[in-house]
Amino acid sequence: MTSNRITFSDSEILFYGNSQGFTLNSGLSLLRNEFSSDRQDGLLSATIKNPDLKLVADYVAGSFMNPKNSLKVFACIEDHFLRFRLALPHTNTADSEYALVYEAGDIGGYLACENRETICEMLQELSGISNSREMSSTGMEISPIYLLIILAACDVILQNKYDGGWFTAASVFNSYDNSGESDFSRLIFPLAYVADNVVYSSISYEDIQKALNEMVNEEILNVDEIDATSLYAFTLEYKYLPKLFEALRNRLAVYMHDEAGNIFILYVISNQTETWGFTIKKDIGKIERLNTIRFNELCKTVLVDEGANLITQARMSRKFCVNCGSPLNAESKFCSNCGRPVL
Numbered sequence: 001m002t003s004n005r006i007t008f009s010d011s012e013i014l015f016y017g018n019s020q021g022f023t024l025n026s027g028l029s030l031l032r033n034e035f036s037s038d039r040q041d042g043l044l045s046a047t048i049k050n051p052d053l054k055l056v057a058d059y060v061a062g063s064f065m066n067p068k069n070s071l072k073v074f075a076c077i078e079d080h081f082l083r084f085r086l087a088l089p090h091t092n093t094a095d096s097e098y099a100l101v102y103e104a105g106d107i108g109g110y111l112a113c114e115n116r117e118t119i120c121e122m123l124q125e126l127s128g129i130s131n132s133r134e135m136s137s138t139g140m141e142i143s144p145i146y147l148l149i150i151l152a153a154c155d156v157i158l159q160n161k162y163d164g165g166w167f168t169a170a171s172v173f174n175s176y177d178n179s180g181e182s183d184f185s186r187l188i189f190p191l192a193y194v195a196d197n198v199v200y201s202s203i204s205y206e207d208i209q210k211a212l213n214e215m216v217n218e219e220i221l222n223v224d225e226i227d228a229t230s231l232y233a234f235t236l237e238y239k240y241l242p243k244l245f246e247a248l249r250n251r252l253a254v255y256m257h258d259e260a261g262n263i264f265i266l267y268v269i270s271n272q273t274e275t276w277g278f279t280i281k282k283d284i285g286k287i288e289r290l291n292t293i294r295f296n297e298l299c300k301t302v303l304v305d306e307g308a309n310l311i312t313q314a315r316m317s318r319k320f321c322v323n324c325g326s327p328l329n330a331e332s333k334f335c336s337n338c339g340r341p342v343l
Contacts, residue, residue, distance in 0.1 A: 007108035008043045013101075015040035016047070017061035025066045028259055030085045060111045063087040063099035069258035071098075071302065072194040075126035076251040081184055082126065083193075084109075086119070090259075098303075120299040128250025128270030129295050139277075139288025145211045146220070147278060147285035148199060151267065152176065153232070154242045155188040165242060166224075166231040169209045176200040187245045190253035191267050198255075198263075241287075247271050256302050266298055 010031045017024070019041075043061075047054040064070075067087035075082045083103040088096060098119060101109035114122070142150075152175035156167040176199040178192040192199070212232055215221040221232045234241060250270040257263045265280040268290065275290045277298060288294065 007104050007110055008046075009040075009108040010101075011040045012043040012108070013061050013064060013111075016043040016057055017065045019044055020058065020061065022062045023066045025259075028067055028070055028257070029065055030067075030070045030072060030087065031064050056111055056113060059089070059097075059113055060087075060099040060101065063089040064101065066090050067259075069256055071254060071256045072196070073123070073126075074190040074193045074253045076184060076190055077126065077128070078249055116300075116303045119303060120296060123252065123254070123299050123302075124292070124295060126250065127252045127268040127275060127295060129268070129275040129290060129292055139286055142285045142287060143211070144280045144283065144285040145203065145207065146215060147280060147287065148176070148203070149208065149211055149215065150241055150287070151188055151191065151278060153234070154245050155186055157242045158187060158245055165233045165239075167233070168229060168231060169205065169212055172212070173200075173203075173205050173208045176203075187248070187251065187269075190251050191255075191265070194253045194255035195265065196255075244271075244274075244276050245269060250275075254302055264302055266302055268295070 014024070014031055043057055047057050064085075064087040066089075068090045069088050071086040073082075073084050073086070085101045085103070086098040088098055095115070097113045097115045100112040100114055102112065103109045149172055152172040153167045155175050156171045157165045160167075160171075175186075175188050176192050176195070176197070178189075178195075178197050178200065183189055212221065212223075212230075216223045216232070219235055220238055222235055224231045224233075248269050248271055250268070252266075252268040254266040255263070256265075262282070263280070265278075267278040269276050269278075275295070277286070277288050277290045277295070279286045279288075279298065281301070290298075
């Protein structure tokens with residue numbers, strides 16, 4: 001491994017964690033346990049060459065292998081995108097920092113640590129919400145499966161552009177299948193990516209069909225039968241929903257799960273004038289227009305941790321260069337040792 005390598009694969013992180021005796025919780029860890037034929041000791045070698053990097057490596061590997069909770073984030077800003085994963089260590093306090101892996105395609109990811117406040121600021125910037133959008137936060141509660149259907153239906157409507165905005169049960173069901181080619185232009189893709197087929201594998205076609213019929217009875221949808229196929233469309237009261245996804249500038253999807261089996265889903269979209277949020281927490285789904293106050297409340301919901309007891313290694317408030325491992329000042333824009341820009 002050369003000294004200018006700054007990314008590490010999941011296999012390297014796992015290899016390093018195993019070498020340090022860290023426990024792997026395969027059910028909660030977001031590390032992909034796929035070992036290749038290449039050498040896996042890159043991170044271990046880097047910490048030997050740059051001992052200051054060991055603090056970051058220990059924290060990231062330990063947090064990701066056995067986390068208290070884990071998050072995946074996918075953000076699209078017009079034609080650009082950013083993906084990263086977060087993990088909170090199983091032993092932590094309210095001041096604990098999240099370990100981060102910024103994904104850099106097939107070459108691995110950058111390792112980092114950030115506190116909750118910084119992560120909230122990152123999410124706010126990625127969401128596209130503006131401080132000028134201080135209109136009142138409005139919205140409605142809805143069944144989680146209804147919410148997932150609405151998002152998928154809007155995706156189908158905008159992709160296919162059928163007259164009347166029709167969609168089928170099959171098209172809704174297949175929207176969350178993330179096993180094919182990546183299509184970042186699809187409005188549902190960020191959510192399907194972070195949920196990693198959890199939605200697709202946990203909701204059956206029959207569940208979708210039943211919920212669609214219930215939505216017809218509740219006058220959320222209209223249905224028409226053509227050639228033995230049921231075609232659904234939003235009723236007049238809900239026709240505004242697909243229009244929310246037109247001319248989007250920002251899309252932000254966050255998926256969180258914890259050791260208790262709780263799941264929280266946040267999907268935020270912004271155009272030039274409004275920001276809307278779609279959330280699922282336990283048995284409640286919400287669609288709401290967001291202002292910055294409400295958005296920050298949602299961020300705290302995603303990042304909150306109530307069971308905290310221990311933190312080691314001085315909180316990780318001191319940051320280190322991901323390239324050479326040298327300590328960084330809080331204001332540093334570049335590493336004073338190697339010159340690498342600070343991520």
